Amino acid sequence: MEIKTENYNVKYDETSHNIIFDGSLRLNGSTEYASISELLENIAQQEPEKIILDLKALSFLNSSGISILSKFVINVRNRKNIQMVVIGAKKNPWQSKSLKNLQRLMPSLKLELE
Amino acid sequence: MTIDSKSHLSMLSYLRHELRTPINAIVGYSEMIIEEIEEIGLDVDYLPELEQIRACGVELLTSINTFLNPATLPNSQLDLAKIISNPELKLELERPTQLVIHSCQQLVFSIEADFVSDLKKIDAAANKLLHEINELAKTPLPEKQEVAQTKPLEVDTIIEARNPVVTNISEPLETSKYTILIVDDNANNRDLLSRQVQAQGYQVATAADGKQAIEIIPTGLYDLILLDIIMPEINGYEVLNWIRAGSWRHIPTIMISALDQIDSVVKCIEMGAADYLAKPFNPTLLKARLGACLEQKRLRDRESSYLEQLAKANEEIGKLNSCLQAENSRLSAELEITQRLQMMMLPKEKELNQIKDLEIAGFMEPAGEVGGDYYDVLQHHGRVTIGIGDVTGHGLESGVLMLMVQTAVRTLMENNETNPKQFFEVLNRTIYKNVQRMDSDKNLSLCLIDYHDGVLKLSGQHEEILIIRFGGVIERIDTIDLGFPIGLEETIKDFVFQAQVRLSTGDVVVLYTDGITEAENYLGKHYGLEQLCTVVQRNWQESADNIRQAVIEDLRSHIGVEKVYDDITLVVLKQK
Numbered sequence: 275m276e277i278k279t280e281n282y283n284v285k286y287d288e289t290s291h292n293i294i295f296d297g298s299l300r301l302n303g304s305t306e307y308a309s310i311s312e313l314l315e316n317i318a319q320q321e322p323e324k325i326i327l328d329l330k331a332l333s334f335l336n337s338s339g340i341s342i343l344s345k346f347v348i349n350v351r352n353r354k355n356i357q358m359v360v361i362g363a364k365k366n367p368w369q370s371k372s373l374k375n376l377q378r379l380m381p382s383l384k385l386e387l388e
Numbered sequence: 389m390t391i392d393s394k395s396h397l398s399m400l401s402y403l404r405h406e407l408r409t410p411i412n413a414i415v416g417y418s419e420m421i422i423e424e425i426e427e428i429g430l431d432v433d434y435l436p437e438l439e440q441i442r443a444c445g446v447e448l449l450t451s452i453n454t455f456l457n458p459a460t461l462p463n464s465q466l467d468l469a470k471i472i473s474n475p476e477l478k479l480e481l482e483r484p485t486q487l488v489i490h491s492c493q494q495l496v497f498s499i500e501a502d503f504v505s506d507l508k509k510i511d512a513a514a515n516k517l518l519h520e521i522n523e524l525a526k527t528p529l530p531e532k533q534e535v536a537q538t539k540p541l542e543v544d545t546i547i548e549a550r551n552p553v554v555t556n557i558s559e560p561l562e563t564s565k566y567t568i569l570i571v572d573d574n575a576n577n578r579d580l581l582s583r584q585v586q587a588q589g590y591q592v593a594t595a596a597d598g599k600q601a602i603e604i605i606p607t608g609l610y611d612l613i614l615l616d617i618i619m620p621e622i623n624g625y626e627v628l629n630w631i632r633a634g635s636w637r638h639i640p641t642i643m644i645s646a647l648d649q650i651d652s653v654v655k656c657i658e659m660g661a662a663d664y665l666a667k668p669f670n671p672t673l674l675k676a677r678l679g680a681c682l683e684q685k686r687l688r689d690r691e692s693s694y695l696e697q698l699a700k701a702n703e704e705i706g707k708l709n710s711c712l713q714a715e716n717s718r719l720s721a722e723l724e725i726t727q728r729l730q731m732m733m734l735p736k737e738k739e740l741n742q743i744k745d746l747e748i749a750g751f752m753e754p755a756g757e758v759g760g761d762y763y764d765v766l767q768h769h770g771r772v773t774i775g776i777g778d779v780t781g782h783g784l785e786s787g788v789l790m791l792m793v794q795t796a797v798r799t800l801m802e803n804n805e806t807n808p809k810q811f812f813e814v815l816n817r818t819i820y821k822n823v824q825r826m827d828s829d830k831n832l833s834l835c836l837i838d839y840h841d842g843v844l845k846l847s848g849q850h851e852e853i854l855i856i857r858f859g860g861v862i863e864r865i866d867t868i869d870l871g872f873p874i875g876l877e878e879t880i881k882d883f884v885f886q887a888q889v890r891l892s893t894g895d896v897v898v899l900y901t902d903g904i905t906e907a908e909n910y911l912g913k914h915y916g917l918e919q920l921c922t923v924v925q926r927n928w929q930e931s932a933d934n935i936r937q938a939v940i941e942d943l944r945s946h947i948g949v950e951k952v953y954d955d956i957t958l959v960v961l962k963q964k
Binding site: 300302303304334336337338341344345348371372374375378379 | 757778780781782783829830831833849866868869872873876877883902906914953
């Protein structure tokens with residue numbers, strides 16, 4: 275599963291269960307984020323043992339996008355049997371702050387900032 | 389050319405027509421019998437005799453063309469009396485005609501019963517021809533002959549109360565989609581042509597003269613008209629004129645003419661005929677011309693059906709467009725309402741001036757699609773609360789949520805709730821439950837600042853808060869650990885903490901939403917927090933109003949003419 279655009283890409287590797295975001299995501303509200311929400315919902319429904327959310331190459335994410343990731347983490351948390359790892363990078367200023375909220379939403383979530 | 393020779397020419401043309409009509413029948417019927425024999429694979433020994441009949445017919449046509457064709461004669465020799473009394477002509481015509489009659493009498497005993505009636509038609513035509521040949525010398529010389537003459541036609545005077553005679557000669561073929569109207573005053577021609585046209589799978593209707601044609605064309609859906617030129621009363625030109633002038637001009641008309649009537653053919657094409665066919669009818673040519681004309685008609689019909697569809701689609705688009713306009717005006721009405729709601733809840737200048745120890749300058753500009761920014765300054769029992777927040781997403785829902793937050797904050801203040809954990813927990817539950825009811829996926833960042841006696845108490849998660857100390861040194865306060873998004877989770881009290889900042893005279897506090905830091909220039913570059921810090925640092929000694937103005941001006945020069953995506957909110961506090 276993959277979403278490719280000029281400004282950003284979202285790719286899911288079904289064998290390693292890696293969700294890789296790259297580029298800069300600045301869509302307008304939840305309607306424009308619908309295709310990404312749908313992709314994330316599909317992954318959660320498959321209930322893999324472990325999901326790795328790789329955001330290292332995502333240089334920017336606006337508040338609507340952070341909201342979408344938050345909903346996804348809540349969704350994964352509520353399924354109770356999925357391990358979750360979020361990988362970020364310190365070079366992306368938005369991550370050191372916003373990714374903390376994800377960990378608060380799901381205390382078992384492993385946050386790795388490179 | 390003199391009038392006299394003109395009328396002689398007309399007479400000649402008339403005679404050719406009279407003589408050719410039976411010859412065409414001889415050629416046509418003999419050809420048809422031969423074709424049918426070949427088609428069904430009959431092995432007959434009388435085939436040479438039939439071929440001889442046909443050959444005689446062709447020979448007769450050649451003779452007519454030789455002796456009665458003015459084109460082969462110089463004008464000076466156009467002496468009608470001399471031409472028609474030419475004994476050679478009589479001989480040339482009589483001999484093959486007699487031969488045809490003789491062959492018919494022989495064949496009638498040996499030929500298959502199916503062909504007898506056609507053979508009798510050949511015989512009758514030959515006898516008629518013989519009669520015409522004998523009458524030829526008796527032809528009265530004309531004063532003025534009116535043949536093949538056109539005059540404008542008054543349609544009203546032609547249509548009389550007479551039952552139209554439509555003979556649908558065959559049952560419609562399953563594959564036949566087209567009906568062809570044959571207009572010819574000669575029964576043999578009609579019969580021959582009908583049979584040839586039917587053999588190609590078309591449906592056929594016939595009219596015996598121009599008058600009948602004009603009566604029946606409006607009664608049926610004819611796809612094509614085969615129209616003889618020379619007919620009594622209303623001739624082919626007049627019928628063509630009538631067709632082209634009325635509602636049936638879309639029906640292609642093929643003129644039937646003799647080969648030497650090339651002038652007439654040109655005239656008909658100029659008048660709007662689709663094509664012409666020469667007598668005797670060559671089946672291959674007939675097939676090709678009918679096919680070509682009907683294909684053209686089919687394309688034209690398809691074109692007009694497309695045009696019709698296009699007109700319908702246009703109408704549909706028109707309707708959708710007016711729906712869209714209605715939807716647009718609904719949306720712009722919605723936006724206007726949302727913007728007004730947001731602006732009307734902002735603290736008034738008068739309220740801000742009532743705060744003793746602080747200079748306060750606020751700025752808010754809702755984006756085209758309102759983003760749900762929130763800022764407020766509330767006072768209750770000497771306690772001042774300054775709030776700043778940002779609802780995710782855009783539109784009416786975001787604006788409404790912002791109103792709810794404002795009311796909830798004010799309610800909690802009026803209820804003297806001072807514990808930040810309690811304050812945020814109740815606020816969050818209120819908003820969370822309403823968001824659930826609204827079936828919305830929105831949440832918001834919110835930072836509340838209690839101010840009392842030079843001390844700021846900060847709680848709630850929002851952007852970084854900037855403190856610019858007297859002299860220009862900047863301190864950035866991260867609020868991530870002071871709270872959690874409101875309305876996202878059922879309970880947040882574990883995440884709520886409070887930070888304290890003491891202000892001295894001249895210290896500046898700057899609050900803002902991401903509409904400022906994420907505003908894009910034409911390259912898509914964000915305005916950024918660093919630039920905001922720089923501008924504030926450069927203006928720290930200015931009044932709160934002037935600092936606000938400096939930031940907004942710098943921000944506008946960054947944005948230029950680019951679209952503003954998000955609400956822009958800025959609050960500047962300065963310790964007096």
